[in-house]
Amino acid sequence: MxxxxxxxxxxxxxxxxxxxxxxxxxxxxxxxxDRWYAVEYDREIKNGEVKEVQFWNLSMALxxxxxxxxxxxxNRCPHRHLKLTHGAVEKCQLRCAYHGWxxxxxxxxxxxxxxxxxxxxxxxxxxxxxxDVRYGLIWVFPGNPExxxxxxxxxxxxxxxxxxxxxFTVDYTWKTHHSMVIDNICDFAHAFLHRKYQPFVDAKLxxxxxxxxxxxxxxxxxxxxxxxxxxxxxxxRVNTRSIEICYEYPYQWSNTGDSIKHWxxxxxxxxxxxxxxxxxxFDSVKIPLIPMNTPKWLTQIVLNASxxxxxxxxLAEDGVALEAExxxxxxxxxxxxxxxxxxxxxxQKLTAQKWQGYVDRNVRSEQAxxxxxxxxxxxxx
Ligand code: FES
Ligand SMILES: [Fe+2]
Numbered sequence: 001m002x003x004x005x006x007x008x009x010x011x012x013x014x015x016x017x018x019x020x021x022x023x024x025x026x027x028x029x030x031x032x033x034d035r036w037y038a039v040e041y042d043r044e045i046k047n048g049e050v051k052e053v054q055f056w057n058l059s060m061a062l063x064x065x066x067x068x069x070x071x072x073x074x075n076r077c078p079h080r081h082l083k084l085t086h087g088a089v090e091k092c093q094l095r096c097a098y099h100g101w102x103x104x105x106x107x108x109x110x111x112x113x114x115x116x117x118x119x120x121x122x123x124x125x126x127x128x129x130x131x132d133v134r135y136g137l138i139w140v141f142p143g144n145p146e147x148x149x150x151x152x153x154x155x156x157x158x159x160x161x162x163x164x165x166x167x168f169t170v171d172y173t174w175k176t177h178h179s180m181v182i183d184n185i186c187d188f189a190h191a192f193l194h195r196k197y198q199p200f201v202d203a204k205l206x207x208x209x210x211x212x213x214x215x216x217x218x219x220x221x222x223x224x225x226x227x228x229x230x231x232x233x234x235x236x237r238v239n240t241r242s243i244e245i246c247y248e249y250p251y252q253w254s255n256t257g258d259s260i261k262h263w264x265x266x267x268x269x270x271x272x273x274x275x276x277x278x279x280x281x282f283d284s285v286k287i288p289l290i291p292m293n294t295p296k297w298l299t300q301i302v303l304n305a306s307x308x309x310x311x312x313x314x315l316a317e318d319g320v321a322l323e324a325e326x327x328x329x330x331x332x333x334x335x336x337x338x339x340x341x342x343x344x345x346x347x348q349k350l351t352a353q354k355w356q357g358y359v360d361r362n363v364r365s366e367q368a369x370x371x372x373x374x375x376x377x378x379x380x381x
Pocket of ligand 2: 184318
């Protein structure tokens, strides 16, 4: 018998296949594995180290050999199915912690480390994943490797020149679905959440359009109105009264006055966990009382100081709201969606459509399996 005061749903949110509304579909959708995803900082995996990274429940072992070259393989030993991240990197190979089977970067079993009982080395190959490094981040292609050269890591020309803009990267792992993050960073109706730091004030949506790959929008707003941040923006040179934002699936970017930009790269770890990498970059900032734009080295110093004082706590506010939204959705997933900003349904529709496209490309039976289960049998024994 249900407590009449308890208004929570009796069941957990529907799967993608059971979902009845676009919002429910978006909240259950994965992100298309046939794209490149930032998974870790390049500096975080040193020579001889291995680390687990996870994409939508698919666990991968990311390791760097003694020669500095990275590789990503399925994180499951074909022998007894231990995670290979329990093991160790030896030269350029990954050795399982239990019986010591060793795999090279191509995923091939090369030796056992124990007696072979008179049998030849079995043919066994781990699933492998294309890896690249860009903008200080390690990128992995979790889907069909043949598509890794077709799909591109987003180009950021300002960071790819010999004299790149000053900038920084921050990341968070939030207990929230990735579609909630996209809603959050594209919908500027949440200025109240940031009333302390005031990164944007009085936002008015002025234009939006969408197609099969993106949702683009512009807002008129007052950018960087915070107590301290407002002194570091040159409003004579940079138009801080408007911002353009784009959900360029599965990534997101913004541009303020061609001078302040960011990209957001999502790593959907599972249905309610998302790692978010933000890269912010600036062509220059202004120092109070100094009537000139800063040179790049000084811009970088100002930005480095602003990360712990402004950007980290500001974005942490989003994390608090998003984790609360996830909890709210899990209890009230069947409540009628109420949205005022017209871009929000478009964002959710794009996420749902792209996942449907992935599912349709990978149908094995009546329902496509989740990424983790779609993994082909590893051992050819
Ligand atoms: S479980 Fe990995 S070598 Fe036996
Ligand atoms: Fe925010």
